[in-house]
Amino acid sequence: MENGIAVQIEDVSFRYDKENVLENVSLMVPKGAFLGLVGPNGSGKSTLLKCVLGLLKPNSGRIFLFGEPIESFREWHRIGFVSQKANSFNRSFPATVEEVAASGLAAKRGLFRQLTKEDRRAVEAALAAVGLSGLAKRNIAELSGGQQQRVFIARALASKPDLLILDEPTVGVDARHVHEFYELLGDLNRRGLTLILVTHDIGTITDQVTDIACLNKRLYFHGNAEEFAQLDDEAISQFYGHPLRVLSHEH
Amino acid sequence: MWEAIWHYEFLRNAFVAGILTGFAAPLLGVFIVVRRLSLIADALSHVTLAGIAAGLLLGSLAPAAASWNPLYIGMGFSVVGSLLVEKLRAVYRHYEELAIPIILSSGIGLSVIFISIANGFTTDLFSYLFGSVSAVSRADVWTAVVVAAAAAIVILAFYKELFLLSFDEEYARVSGIRTTLIHFLFIVLVALVIAASMRIVGVLLISSLMTLPVAASIRIAKSFKQAMGLSILFGELAVIAGLWAAYELDWAPGGTIVIVAVVILLFALGWKRGRQR
Ligand SMILES: Nc1ncnc2c1ncn2[C@@H]1O[C@H](COP(=O)(O)OP(=O)(O)OP(=O)(O)O)[C@@H](O)[C@H]1O
Ligand SMILES: [Mg+2]
Secondary structure (H helix, E strand, O other), X not given: OOOOEEEEEEEEEEEOOOOEEEEEEEEEEEOOOEEEEEOOOOOOHHHHHHHHOOOOOOOEEEEXXXXXXXXXXXXXXXXXXXXXXXXXXXXXXXXXXXXXXXXXXXXXXXXXXXXXXXXXXXHHHHHHHOOOHHHOOOEHHHOOHHHHHHHHHHHHHHOOOOEEEEEOOOOOOOHHHHHHHHHHHHHHHHOOOEEEEEOOOHHHHXXXXXXXXXXXXXXXXXXXXXXXXXXXXHHHHHHHOOOHHHHHXXX | OHHHHHHOHHHHHHHHHHHHHHHHHHHHHHHHHXXXXXXXXXXXXXXXXXHHHHHHHHHHHOHHHHHOOHHHHHHHHHHHHHHHHHHHHHHOHHHHHHHHHHHHHHHHHHHHHHHHHOOOOOOHHHHHHHOOOOOOOHHHHHHHHHHHHHHHHHHHHOXXXXXXXXXXXXXXXXXXXXXXHHHHHHHHHHHHHHHHHHHHHOOXXXXXXXXXXXXXXXXXXXXXXXXXXXXXXXXXXXXXXHHHHHHHHOXXXXXXXXXXHHHHHHHHHXXXXXXXX
């Protein structure tokens, strides 16, 4: 039952212990959209993404991926993910940049199957896209933190997903590469990739994203970038707890 | 000794079983080490000992059971032990390593009880503790063949899944990999390899054959595939040199094999330091 909707979140609530972290969140991400998800620390952004990725089960509400209820969704290879904690991996793990970048293809290929030529090209292209071509054979532990983060971005890109979910993927990545990375995301989006990006630098992504959603336990705002720009300061400070745009002017 | 191998079946058995062990133990060991499960092998080997002690006891009580290979009972215990470890790891999610002392001490406790009931056994037990060049039967060799083949097939089939599961469990789950199933399969395989290796290296030292060659290889290897290759190479070196020394000097092979592995590890540490200069 594939329709034009990549992710549909219906009335989702979630709690780790007693208190709700997400409360009646409903959000629809059409195919081809580039959604920027913003909100203060602890507002439930990562939690919402984990629900969408099937890592957490909402206490109530429903989630559909490509029209399929998440419980029966099987095409996980269509979804790429860069975790907020991607960088906290085991530093002494013996693996090359290439091996890590290719590991996301595991779900796409069956048992006993080696990577195909096409897979190798996809891994190469993904590493090139994040500017790491020269380091493919290096041990991942020998890279800098920002370079490592870019390996994880490449891993998500290599499996050529239809939907890419990124939770603050550019933490520790330098300004030049952040800029290049957002350009790359915009580019991929214009070529049809659906994106959900959690970020704190709203200022820099407004030219790339098509939609913005503001979450703080509940969904405060969901609209396109222009509508977001027209929000009055009062609405934003109410949601963020402080006047946001004043802050972003300071940078 | 090489000549003697042609003449004596027992020596051939020991060598074939040894070479299979030197392959299977480090092959699984790579995943055990990178997943920080090193001590689980220790816990399972002691549970296997309990099973072997139970088997020997049964054999001394009921003559009908005397012809059973206690190794199979050890294997059964080991597999049950691996499932209990998993259960306990889930119960104490924030103290996962607690599962290890619980299972390990239960294993030793049971072993000691079985051994006491039987009023101590013959030299048989000694060979299970430290390995033996002369005690490996043809049935033991076949067991090693089957278990090593199973290990090779499972690792080949699930290489990508196991790699991702070891490197980044969350991403493995997001990729739709059935992590619980794969992990379960893996831990049962570990239990089987431990039981099958018992004859050569012995209960007390089998976990070191799973971890020492890997400890050496990850100092040197750049890639995961390299780490696997080197671990197996080091494992085989340790087993072959260790068995040779054990035969020539009439020592227990468990000791010689492990000491060779330690020497290899020392070389690997030195090699890395030499390169860093
Ligand atoms: N594993 C957990 N167990 C219990 N509570 C948790 C857990 N993870 C998060 N929380 C709580 O849930 C709330 C939302 O956390 P979440 O990680 O979703 O926030 P976030 O919006 O991603 O924040 P940040 O911008 O800091 O990444 C927080 O109050 C946090 O304390
Ligand atoms: Mg977060």
